Amino acid sequence: MRVKSLLVMLLGMLFMLAATTGCAQDGKENGQENSPAKLKIGSLTTEENLPVLVAQENGYFDAEDVQVEFVPLLSPVELQNTFQSGALDGMITDMMIALMLKSSGEELRITSIALGSAPQEGRFAIVAAPKSDIKSVQDLKGKSIGISNNSIIEYVTDGILEQAGMSPSDVNKTTVAKIPVRIEMLLNNQIDAIVVPDPHISYAVANGARVVADDTSGENLSQSVIIMTQTALNSKNDAISRFYNAYARAVEEINNNPEQYKELLVTSINVPKQIADSYKVQHYPLPQLPVEEDVNNVITWLKNKGLLKADINYQDVIWGQT
Incomplete structure (x- = not known):
């Protein structure tokens, strides 16, 4: 009897082990084991x-x-x-x-x-065309500025102008949605100024354009x-x-x-x-x-x-x- 009971117990343990191993294997196959x-x-x-x-x-x-x-x-x-x-x-x-x-x-x-988190992070700037005579924000009055409207670009543009004592209505905002087109127009002197973030600012400056003002000081805009x-x-x-x-x-x-x-x-x-x-x-x-x-x-x-x-x-x- 003792031998028979021991055999039944052993078979039961082997069955449980097989079942556990099978479940673990199913988990691996389904990608559920320790998946991040x-x-x-x-x-x-x-x-x-x-x-x-x-x-x-x-x-x-x-x-x-x-x-x-x-x-x-x-x-x-x-x-x-x-x-x-x-x-x-x-x-x-x-x-x-x-x-x-x-x-x-x-x-x-x-x-x-x-x-x-601070104005110095994530620079946006108003950049003047190479042949433009624009040197300050006040020089932008009546000039065309290429932006994408109803966007962070326009928000930053308004903010920079207002911080310099200008009104957004003092400039002629021109919608140029695509940044590469905006930069091409600027470098070809087809528009007075544009607003872009880096690295586009650095590229435009390297090709003769000039930063008029940026958002790295004053109120945190972008x-x-x-x-x-x-x-x-x-x-x-x-x-x-x-x-x-x-x-x-x-x-x-x-x-x-x-x-x-x-x-x-x-x-x-x-x-x-x-x-x-x-x-x-x-x-x-x-x-x-x-x-x-x-x-x-x-x-x-x-x-x-x-x-x-x-x-x-x-x-x-x-x-x-x-």
């Missing part, structure tokens, strides 16, 4: 991408057990459409777009600044942000926190060793060869939320332009606010 959380983040090919690229290259996301698929897109329209389709968990964009999407009913939150869908925040909150742990590590690495990541920046945002050697990697902010004043300034501008479909406020759009 996944986030899909979209962006244009801009300077803001560098911390994500460094975190990928240096294995910081792997160390945090989060898998990040970074999706570069070619135009703001394509990026917004992809985000609105639900194909992305988040995207890097400017404050203007984030707020307009929120007011149109998109369930999203700003989870961090990408660039622009901010890019990282936004996440509410769905991602609800279902992947821990993954997003781990994403930012890796992101912060990458920011510190870049700020401590900027020259080490210059080649990655130059190749990833297509810095023209003419200025690649002299182009500098800028300072990046650690993950942080934009302050209420900066957000409210953009909301007010958008309201005055009639660009908000519904009223929104700081608490509506910022992650973690109630």
Whole structure:
């Protein structure tokens, strides 16, 4: 009897072991065993991408057990459409777009600044044509300025003019949506001035244009942000926190060793060869939320332009606010 009982017990243990092994194997085949959380983040090919690229290259996301698929897109329209389709968990964009999407009913939150915690980050400038006699903001009165309207470019343009004691109505805003076309018109002296961000500022200056004024002093005008869908925040909150742990590590690495990541920046945002050697990697902010004043300034501008479909406020759009 004892032998029989022992045999039954042994067979039972073997059955349980086989069942456990089978379940574990099924988990591996289905990719469920220890699989890292996944986030899909979209962006244009801009300077803001560098911390994500460094975190990928240096294995910081792997160390945090989060898998990040970074999706570069070619135009703001394509990026917004992809985000609105639900194909992305988040995207890097400017404050203007984030707020307009929120007011149109998109369930999203700003989870961090990408660039622009201080005016020195993420430079925009008014640049005069090579043969222009424009040397100061006041010289722009009555002159044509190439911009993309209802955008961060126009917001920065208005802000720079107002800080210099000018009114936006003092200049002739000319819509030239595509930056390469804007720069070509400027360098061919077909327009008096344009407003662009870096590296386009540096390229235009290298080809004879002149910076009239930029947004690196005074009121903080230009901010890019990282936004996440509410769905991602609800279902992947821990993954997003781990994403930012890796992101912060990458920011510190870049700020401590900027020259080490210059080649990655130059190749990833297509810095023209003419200025690649002299182009500098800028300072990046650690993950942080934009302050209420900066957000409210953009909301007010958008309201005055009639660009908000519904009223929104700081608490509506910022992650973690109630």
